[in-house]
Amino acid sequence: MTGQDAWEPEAAELVRPYVITKGRDLPDEEQLSLITLVTASADRTQRPTRLSPEEQSLLDLCSAGYLSVAELAGHTRFPLGVVRILLASLTEGGYLVTRPPVARARLADKEILEEVLNGLRAKFG
Amino acid sequence: MTEYIGNPLLWALLVALVAAVALIIRQRRAARALRQEVQGLKDHYAELESDYGKSVQAAQERAEDETKTVLKSAMRTLQGLAAEQQLVLSRLQTKYGDSAMLQDLLEIDHTNSQFGRRAQSIAVLCDGWLGGRRDTASVYDVVRSAQGRIRHFRRVEILSQVDFGITSRAVEPVALALAELLDNATSYSSPDTVVEINIRTVPKGICVVVDDAGVGMSDEERARAEKLLASDRASGVAGLGNPPQFGFAVIGVLCERFGFEVSVDSSSPYGGVRAVVLLPHELLTSMPDKKAPAPAVRAAAVPGLDGGPEAAALAPSPTADGLPRRRRKRPMAIVPGSDPAPRPAGRSDSEQAQVMGAFQRGTQSGRAARPEAGDRTSSTPGASSEGHEVS
Numbered sequence: 001m002t003g004q005d006a007w008e009p010e011a012a013e014l015v016r017p018y019v020i021t022k023g024r025d026l027p028d029e030e031q032l033s034l035i036t037l038v039t040a041s042a043d044r045t046q047r048p049t050r051l052s053p054e055e056q057s058l059l060d061l062c063s064a065g066y067l068s069v070a071e072l073a074g075h076t077r078f079p080l081g082v083v084r085i086l087l088a089s090l091t092e093g094g095y096l097v098t099r100p101p102v103a104r105a106r107l108a109d110k111e112i113l114e115e116v117l118n119g120l121r122a123k124f125g
Numbered sequence: 126m127t128e129y130i131g132n133p134l135l136w137a138l139l140v141a142l143v144a145a146v147a148l149i150i151r152q153r154r155a156a157r158a159l160r161q162e163v164q165g166l167k168d169h170y171a172e173l174e175s176d177y178g179k180s181v182q183a184a185q186e187r188a189e190d191e192t193k194t195v196l197k198s199a200m201r202t203l204q205g206l207a208a209e210q211q212l213v214l215s216r217l218q219t220k221y222g223d224s225a226m227l228q229d230l231l232e233i234d235h236t237n238s239q240f241g242r243r244a245q246s247i248a249v250l251c252d253g254w255l256g257g258r259r260d261t262a263s264v265y266d267v268v269r270s271a272q273g274r275i276r277h278f279r280r281v282e283i284l285s286q287v288d289f290g291i292t293s294r295a296v297e298p299v300a301l302a303l304a305e306l307l308d309n310a311t312s313y314s315s316p317d318t319v320v321e322i323n324i325r326t327v328p329k330g331i332c333v334v335v336d337d338a339g340v341g342m343s344d345e346e347r348a349r350a351e352k353l354l355a356s357d358r359a360s361g362v363a364g365l366g367n368p369p370q371f372g373f374a375v376i377g378v379l380c381e382r383f384g385f386e387v388s389v390d391s392s393s394p395y396g397g398v399r400a401v402v403l404l405p406h407e408l409l410t411s412m413p414d415k416k417a418p419a420p421a422v423r424a425a426a427v428p429g430l431d432g433g434p435e436a437a438a439l440a441p442s443p444t445a446d447g448l449p450r451r452r453r454k455r456p457m458a459i460v461p462g463s464d465p466a467p468r469p470a471g472r473s474d475s476e477q478a479q480v481m482g483a484f485q486r487g488t489q490s491g492r493a494a495r496p497e498a499g500d501r502t503s504s505t506p507g508a509s510s511e512g513h514e515v516s
Binding site: 012013014015016017018019020021022023025026034050052053073078079080081082105106 | 208221232279
């Protein structure tokens with residue numbers, strides 16, 4: 001056996017992602033999108049011991065301020081969906097606060113822009 | 126006396142007597158010879174019988190060995206495939222991490238893990254390959270790995286953690302043995318009950334206690350389990366019954382081979398079985414370090430956004446994960462502490478923040494001021510921020 005262990009190819013992670021998520025379902029897209037901002041909630045300064053190491057490290061990441069879901073996923077090296085599931089459950093537990101992304105600015109009217117452009121051309125062109 | 130000599134009758138008697146004696150002697154000799162022959166035959170028979178027994182046993186052992194060899198190599202193939210598939214699934218999960226497909230991928234992963242575990246169990250019974258790990262793992266992770274290898278893993282709850290690791294050599298065997306215990310615990314308890322795991326430090330090492338709220342074991346089952354867990358274990362795969370009951374046989378082999386102990390002789394406070402795995406100090410190490418970050422492959426592949434060597438030098442230093450570091454005033458706790466490289470030129474963080482703040486205020490005031498077209502003169506930087514490319 002020992003001889004065979006030596007050439008052991010790269011092994012997958014010991015703890016599979018579905019165990020880390022405890023088999024929970026993906027949260028809604030509206031609830032946690034890529035650019036939703038997340039931070040640790042202020043009233044829960046004491047860290048619960050029952051959280052898994054992955055949840056703890058997510059809380060650590062979020063403790064310093066708002067981070068987007070995409071950034072969190074990048075730092076934890078888990079698939080994005082897995083991070084979203086964990087974040088959703090942490091939010092449910094009251095450890096995290098989410099903030100919906102800043103609404104997109106309304107686009108300027110194209111006609112006005114064209115008029116401005118025409119005006120500028122007329123003046124300087 | 127002399128008158129008798131002439132008596133023919135006497136002579137006749139005499140002759141008859143001699144003949145009788147001769148006959149008796151001959152018969153006795155023949156009988157002795159026969160007895161000896163019978164004895165010889167009996168000995169021969171016994172010899173043959175024992176020879177036969179021996180050869181039957183040898184044939185059985187040979188057949189068992191052959192079965193084991195065949196199964197071992199067959200399982201090896203299956204184990205390899207399961208491991209390969211697991212890697213493929215990991216890749217897919219990363220690739221499609223943001224799609225709804227992830228849910229299905231996780232489910233396939235779960236099934237694949239169970240499949241791999243079955244193959245491993247049979248391989249263990251055939252003295253085969255278990256698959257190894259290069260790194261030590263925390264006890265908690267090994268327990269969770271075991272949890273992932275059974276069907277009803279959602280019903281398992283880990284209630285406590287300890288700061289110990291398991292040596293790389295023992296990671297797989299302990300995980301497999303625990304998985305078999307958890308499989309038993311979840312299979313023999315009702316689907317709405319929870320199987321609890323407690324991890325405790327004891328003088329002899331670490332105990333992993335598995336409690337289920339099932340119906341418990343009958344005396345007969347308990348005796349069978351204890352026999353399989355003890356040294357006189359069932360040899361090989363024959364005699365596991367149909368459907369085969371691998372659990373305790375596998376655990377017994379693993380305990381013997383890797384030197385940990387499993388007992389099932391107490392009953393759980395919830396009425397079911399309490400199984401206790403005792404991991405001795407030889408199998409334990411200190412808590413493994415946090416996973417070493419992946420080599421920064423992408424860091425080299427991402428040039429400065431504007432291109433050019435100067436821009437690359439000014440680009441924010443990447444984290445050990447290969448991701449660009451996000452600058453913030455307070456240090457982030459988790460990111461591995463590489464020295465904050467001072468930026469040789471350009472704005473400081475606070476100046477940058479001021480600029481960005483001014484920019485944002487500008488866009489907001491621009492948007493707010495939009496109805497009054499008279500205010501929209503040249504000074505607001507927000508005018509060009511709406512995302513339109515005006516050629």
